[in-house]
Amino acid sequence: MWDALIISPFINTLLFIYNIVGQNFGIAIILFTLLIRVITHPLMVRQIKGAQAMQELQKNEKWIKIQEKYKGDREKLAQEQMALYKELGINPFASCLPTLIQLPIIFGLYQAIISALASTPLDLLRLIRHIYPGLLQVESLIPLNSRFLWMDLGQPERLLIPGLNFGIPVLVVVVVISTYVQGKLIATPSANPKDQTAAMTNMMNLYMPIFMGYLAYTLASGLALYFVASNLIGILQYAMLGKVNWGNVFPFLSKQPASASSGGKKSYSK
Amino acid sequence: MKNTNLLLIGLFLLGAVVLASCGAPLSGSSWPGVSSNGDAVYVAYMQHVYAIRATDGSMIWRFPEKAGRQMFFAAPVLADDQLLVGDYENVLHSLDPNSGVEKWIFTQAQADWIASPLVVGDVILAPNADHFLYALSRNGSLLWKFETGRALWAQPVSDGEVAYQASMDHHVYAINIRTGQKIWSLDVGGAVIYSPTLDPEEGTLYLTTLARNLMAINTQDGSIRWQRKFEGGLWTQPALHDGRLYMGDLQGKVYAISAKDGTEIWTQKVDQPVTGKATVLDSRVVFPTEDGSLIAMTLEGERLWSRTFEGKLYTGPVVIGDRLAVGIAGGKEFLKMVSLDGQDLWTFVPPK
DSSP, X not given: OHIIIIIHHHHHHHHHHHHHTTSOHHHHHHHHHHHHHHHTHHHHHHHHXXXXXXXXXXXXXXXXXXXXXXXXXXXHHHHHHHHXXXXXXXXXXXXXXXXXXXXXXXXXXXXXXXXXXXXXXXXXXXXXXHSOTTTOOHHHHOSOOOEETTEETTSOOOEEOTTOSSEEOHHHXXXXXXXXXXHHXXXXXXXOTTOHHHHHHXXXXXXXXXXXXHHHHHSOHHHHHHHHHHHHHHHHHHHHTTOOOHHHHOGGGOSOTTTOEETTEEOOOO | OHHHHHHHHHHHHHHHHHHHHHTOOOTTSSOOEEEEOSSEEEEEEBTEEEEEETTTOOEEEEESSSOOSOOBOSOOEEETTEEEEEOTTSOEEEEOTTTOOEEEEEOOOOSOOOSOOEEETTEEEEEOTTSEEEEEOTTSOEXXXXXXXXXXXXXXXXXXXXXXXXXXXXXXXXXXXXXXXXXXXXXXXXXXXXXXEEETTTTEEEEEOTTSEEEEXXXXXXXXXXXXXXSSOOOSOOEEETTEEEEEOTXXXXXXXXTTTOOEEEEEEOSSOBOSOOEEOSSEEEEEBXXXXXXXXXXXXXXXXXXXXXXXXXXXXXXXXXEEEEEOBSSSOSEEEEETTSOEEEEOOOOO
């Protein structure tokens, strides 16, 4: 079911792009990531709007009063919160439902790239079975050209420099930086210094780049390329929607350094 | 709000772990590689190479004793006083076949050792997924290397003077073993996964390609003697016996084909994808199928018996006297010894 609905269509689309861009798998990964991001863009917009509505709710007087009044009674607090959501016409799941819908797509994309980079016989047998014979010809397609720039996309990336007897994981550094920058750029400031969500987001912004860097260091560089493409396209999407806080990364661009703080750190909201 | 965000963060982290595990290497990337010298069965599977007594299935040794990062799948090759086996960490090992002690290693390759090496006289011919065929001396020093366009997943074959190497780059190469120079190459129109089969007397190579072709190639000049297109995909090496090629396809058909001109002698349905080389005995042929079955037929295509194992079969059984050693992928057990009529003799259980 998962294979038929997600993995096979993704693999065939990826390989179709690979074929029409002159059998360059690196370009195919970038274009495929872009395509998926464009298709899921409406979901992302809804997610941002939902998150924004929830953010504004934090400043609502009624909301603040309810938090104070029922802070010892979680059940009553939940009831009152639901009533307020209803009154203001806010769907509390509006910010997370689109993300939940996107998750299988992201996993599918990841698995499609892994499958297409088949580097062992059984992986290749599985890949062949995913290919739609009417769309693609196995004989001309296999083996995929996994070379892109200095990388073999089926292997972890290391740039070999003459004179050094070890390779430098350049793409890993790019993954770490782009993940960190993306996290910082899209972080929305919280008015509440005790906001646990903001604290959690800050923690995620710190640990996620390390985790993604670890994945990029150990797994096939095709995936690291996908991480980089996904991060950069994500930043571009947020920028187009006017939701990027450049001041979070470049403090000299910050226009309101003192008023908007997130988790005790200075931030800027556009 | 906080709960939904925490839920999202939790799901994201869970997703990250799932992604990490998706890329976890090689739990089922290939099948057990099995070989034997009659007394011992050598099996390369997952993190170890095992030497097992052929009589009762007890373990003689395993390498390495403690599991590490290395993964072994290519069938070990016995060459007098050494057992050659490559791993998926780019290292080719020479082991003492009696004790499993490492004699030397070759570390100049850049990718996995998916195919087994071939020993011709004093030369070890070792194909690697880094596109190179390496020629080594018996003590592991590099003599020459020959580059092809893509990964090498097939063991070469040789008539003693010339090595024939099939590549994923859609070509077959004839290479002088002494010098490493190319004699000829032929574009066969598709990647070649399994080794060719050589008939040295007729001077013919038989091979299957991912383009669903069975081809007969003249070893003298690399010209095509005949080729035959199949409806189903081919994931096998043709087995040559008495002027016939026995093989099956992924649509679940098995065939006997005339080695002379490629005409079909008989075909039978087995209803399961045939994956791997058939094993031919004097009066019978045994086909491995992906659902874990061994199907024995007479040489005229009449079914004798079938036997299903838990797991999948991607290579035919190895004949050891009057027994068959069966390597099983993805099952609880990965090596079974059965009689010629498919009855269990023993199952290898690796010690913990």
